[in-house]
Amino acid sequence: MLYHIYEMNHAAVAPFRAAAEMGLWALRHPLNPFAETVAGKTLAAALDVFETTTRRYGKPAFGLHETEIGGKPVPVVEKTVWERPFCKLIHFEREPSALKNVAPQPKLLIVAPLSGHYATLLRGTVEAMLPYCEVYITDWIDARKVPVTEGSFDLDDYIDYVIDMCRLLGPDVHLLAVCQPSVPVFAAVAAMHDIDDPCVPLSMTLMGGPIDTRESPTEVNRLATERGTEWYERNVVMTVPWPHPGVMRRVYPGFVQLSGFMAMNLDRHIDAHWNYFDHMVEGDGDSAEKHREFYDEYLSVMDMTEEFYLQTVDEVFVKHSLPKGEFVHRGRPVRPEAITRTALMTVEGEKDDISGVGQTRAAHKLCTNLPASMKTHWEQPGVGHYGVFNGSRWKNEIAPRVREFIAAHGSRPAKS
Known part of the structure; x- marks a missing residue:
């Protein structure tokens, strides 16, 4: 109502x-x-x-029509290279003729959060990586614009989407997950290792994500724990009204x-x-x-499907399923210990009031079989949640470290 x-x-x-x-x-x-x-x-x-x-406010534009490589301007064009009902994969294609004398650069898939704002919130994230990487980003679709005939979308589907995109881009891809997608991206990489998928990513960078919200719990975490999933279902999940294309779909607006x-x-x-x-x-x-x-x-916001939102609240913030070893994808246990060939970097902000310090770093403890040489952590002094992926500290201090990490893990380690 x-x-x-x-x-x-x-x-x-x-x-x-x-x-x-x-x-x-x-x-x-x-x-x-x-x-x-x-x-x-x-x-x-x-x-x-x-x-x-x-x-x-409608969906903003990325507006990234040009980047600079080697001191020269290079035109950039957005192209949709993969599409499903709830997501598009956008490639920021740089003018090929301008890259003739440039050494091959790493392929980077940025997984944007599906938590209320559009992927354009990561405009600064993309901009900082464009001169150094072949950048792709997930462009999530506003649930109120997806007809109910397209079916549902939950956390399992999200993980499936990430796996499908990794397979599309090939075994030389690097992942960068900002905030909310840290959990499904981590689960997707673990699931791919578990079945010995040849397209497991070379690396994954998790930034300000809720891997284990028991660490330094924030007000957001405490509210979820105290209220429980049922409270959110009763109070914040609603039905999309006419005349939106997704009329009658149950969403978190x-x-x-x-x-x-x-x-x-x-x-x-x-x-x-x-x-x-x-x-x-x-x-x-x-x-x-x-x-x-x-x-x-x-002020540009989007709706999330009921099933995705409630499953995320329940698994990540109430049950803490991933750090407890109880997270399941499509009926199969997600085993972080299976991760052995994807390098891991975690990034946190000292003043993050959404994902507290230690919540993202907890991923390292779960990857028990990943060599220490393939693990990196950085805590950025003086920044809150948004400063981890946007602004001057991201551009001048965090992004160079992420690029260095990606460059250091540009080849596949041999199987043990």
Whole structure:
């Protein structure tokens, strides 16, 4: 019912939002003498804040049309190379003619989180790796846009998707999982080793992921443990309303996830919008543009299927199945000890309030048969969850270490 109320509220506000857009156009028109007055700027800023806070944000674009290799610009084109109902695999193809004199570079599959935001949240992650790797990324589909006739999608399906993409890209691929996918990526690699799959990845880098949420539990972890899966099923899972293509599909709505994230730091978001208002009145276009860029991404959210969301909560945050050795994929136990030929790197942020320090590093303890020479860990000082994969610390301190790790494990170790 809440989803229907949300949709009705959005529809009810639409005329006022349209009026605000018209008012903005008039107030900012260069021929309007009122535009440069304090009163005009104040009214325009108020209308802008109203429009941006009531808008429905669609999926952003990656916008990565060029990279730089060897000091020269290289055009980049996005191409979909694999597709299923709930995911597309995007290849950031660099202009082949510009790579003629460049040594072969590693193939990198970035597995984006399916946790409310679109894969474009990793724009900075992709951008930092593009000059050095052949980059692919999972582009998860908003569940409210997938008709119920396409069937369900759960954690087992997620793992199957990762395995299928590894087989598509071949045995020379490296994996990089950001946050939520650390668990299914780790499980997929273990499952591939267990059946001696020839396409097991050369390496996997897990960043800020909930491998073992018993380590340094955060508020998010504590809530899941205290409430249990049944509470989430009763209170946050809803039915997609008409007119979305996924009408009647049961989902965890993105707007509910976003509300939870914003509530964790509500004062900071309110202050940010007040500052945005002041910047526009003062004519500080650069600061206002930075605000818009951040919130255009942050407020763009997607729905997750009920079965995937609840299974993830239950297995990862309530039962702790993976570190306890109780995780199962398609009826088969997932055995981390089977991993012997995929190098492992874990990355954590010192101030991460979503995946606490030690939760990702726990993967090393599970890989009991992986040689120490194939294990690496890095804890980045001074960064929170998003700083692990975006921003200056990622670009200047973390990404070079990840690239060094990938380069060091560019060949397959011999079978024991």
